Structures are given as C-alpha cells and as structure tokens.
Amino acid sequence: MRVSQGEKSERSQAAILEAALGLFSKQGYRGTSIREIAAEAGLSTGNVYHHFPDKETLFTTLLDQYWEAIERPEFPFNRALAAGAFPFDLEALARAAEESVRVWRRHVVLIYVDVVEFEGNHIRKFYTDMAGRFGSFLNQRFPDGSLKDELAEGFQPTTASMLASRVFLQYFAVEILFGIPNQFGLDTATAMKEISTILRHGMLHAPGARNLEAKAR
Numbered sequence: 001m002r003v004s005q006g007e008k009s010e011r012s013q014a015a016i017l018e019a020a021l022g023l024f025s026k027q028g029y030r031g032t033s034i035r036e037i038a039a040e041a042g043l044s045t046g047n048v049y050h051h052f053p054d055k056e057t058l059f060t061t062l063l064d065q066y067w068e069a070i071e072r073p074e075f076p077f078n079r080a081l082a083a084g085a086f087p088f089d090l091e092a093l094a095r096a097a098e099e100s101v102r103v104w105r106r107h108v109v110l111i112y113v114d115v116v117e118f119e120g121n122h123i124r125k126f127y128t129d130m131a132g133r134f135g136s137f138l139n140q141r142f143p144d145g146s147l148k149d150e151l152a153e154g155f156q157p158t159t160a161s162m163l164a165s166r167v168f169l170q171y172f173a174v175e176i177l178f179g180i181p182n183q184f185g186l187d188t189a190t191a192m193k194e195i196s197t198i199l200r201h202g203m204l205h206a207p208g209a210r211n212l213e214a215k216a217r
Contacts, residue, residue, distance in 0.1 A: 009051075012047055015043065016037060016038075016041045016052065016058070017065075019037045020032070020037045020058045020059070021106050022040065022106065023037060024059060024062065024110060024113060025110060028116070028117060029059055029113055029117045030117055034048055059110070060122055062107065062110055063111075063114070063122055063123065066107035066111075067126055071133075076100045076103065077096045077097055078137075079096065080093050080096030081096075081137065086161050086165075087147070087160065087161075087200070090199055091193060091196050095192075097168035097172050098168075098172045098188075101173055101176050105176055109177055111123055112177070131158055134161055134162050134165075135157075138157050152202075167195060167199070171183070175188065
C-alpha cells in the first residue's frame with residue numbers, strides 16, 4: 001500500500017517532535033542540537049528544517065502540545081474535576097494529578113526547562129491566564145454558583161480549586177520528575193489523605209474549639 005506524500009510528511013513531523021521531546025526533556029534546550037534531533041528521528045537536518053524553521057519553534061510546538069492536552073476533557077485531571085472530585089473527593093483529584101504527571105512527564109519537564117533557560121518566557125502567558133480558565137470551568141460545572149455554598153465562608157471557588165490543584169500537581173512533579181518518594185516523610189497514599197484533610201478542614205482548630213475540647217476532658 002502506497003503512502004501518500006502527506007502521510008510521509010506527517011510521520012516525519014511526528015518523529016521529529018518525538019525525538020526533540022526526548023532530548024529536550026533529558027538534555028535541556030541549549031544542550032540539544034538540531035543535528036542530534038535529526039539523528040534521533042532518523043532524518044536529515046534538512047528534513048527537520050523543512051518542517052520547523054528553527055529549534056525554538058520545535059520547543060514551543062511541544063509546549064503547545066501540552067497546553068492543548070490540558071484543555072481537553074479526557075485529560076486525567078480534567079476528568080476528575082468534571083466528575084466532582086473537587087471539592088467532594090480530593091483523594092481522587094490527587095490520583096488524577098499523579099496520572100497526569102506520569103502520562104505527560106516529559107512535557108512537564110519542559111516547563112522547568114523554560115524557567116531555567118528562558119526565564120519562563122514561553123509559559124508566562126499560560127499561567128497568567130490560569131485563573132480565568134479555572135473560573136470558566138467552575139462556572140460551567142456549577143452554573144448556579146452552588147459550589148461557593150460548599151466552601152467555608154469567605155473562600156472563593158477559583159482560589160480553592162487552584163490551590164488544591166497546585167498542591168497535588170507539584171507534589172507529584174517532585175515525586176515523579178525529581179525521583180523523590182515519600183517527600184513528606186509519609187508514603188504517598190497517607191500523605192494524600194492528610195493533605196486532603198488539611199485542604200478540607202484547615203490545619204488549625206476552629207475558633208473556640210480548643211477551649212471546648214479542654215472542657216470536655
């Protein structure tokens with residue numbers, strides 16, 4: 001069966017991106033050359049330049065892959081949010097964060113590469129717009145505003161959901177990307193349970209609760 005020129009071009013582009021992703025996530029941006037990417041993809045450097053005008057375009061295309069992925073409903077973290085994991089089942093949200101980081105591990109590494117080598121120039125807008133995206137999602141999930149009734153007085157749903165997300169995603173970034181298990185001195189399951197409890201109830205006694213407990217003794 002003959003392969004069309006368009007299919008060959010798509011395969012070459014996919015091979016180049018896969019090679020670049022593997023090398024950038026291991027060696028960094030400046031530590032990787034177009035020649036190395038071409039060799040890893042099994043193509044000529046001319047073929048690489050035919051699809052991508054320069055190395056930075058390759059890098060930004062890979063970051064765009066990740067930005068597009070985390071907007072999709074099937075992204076593990078989004079599935080958990082849509083299923084009501086926030087604020088009702090934070091442990092499920094934690095498991096979804098772990099799956100998200102594991103599946104997209106190499107792309108997540110590129111965020112750190114961008115911070116170190118580009119001072120965050122490529123990811124700045126994405127994080128600047130994050131609150132708006134969370135707010136939009138929550139408005140779709142709770143169009144009647146009922147989520148605010150589930151939270152303690154004075155807490156905004158966007159702030160609370162972003163905090164939970166950041167805590168879990170950062171925890172698993174450290175565990176999976178940096179290879180540091182049990183970073184809180186607890187096994188992961190126990191740590192997630194304790195973190196979830198703190199996020200639900202806070203870490204301090206409710207006002208007056210300590211005095212009531214003392215009297216009860």
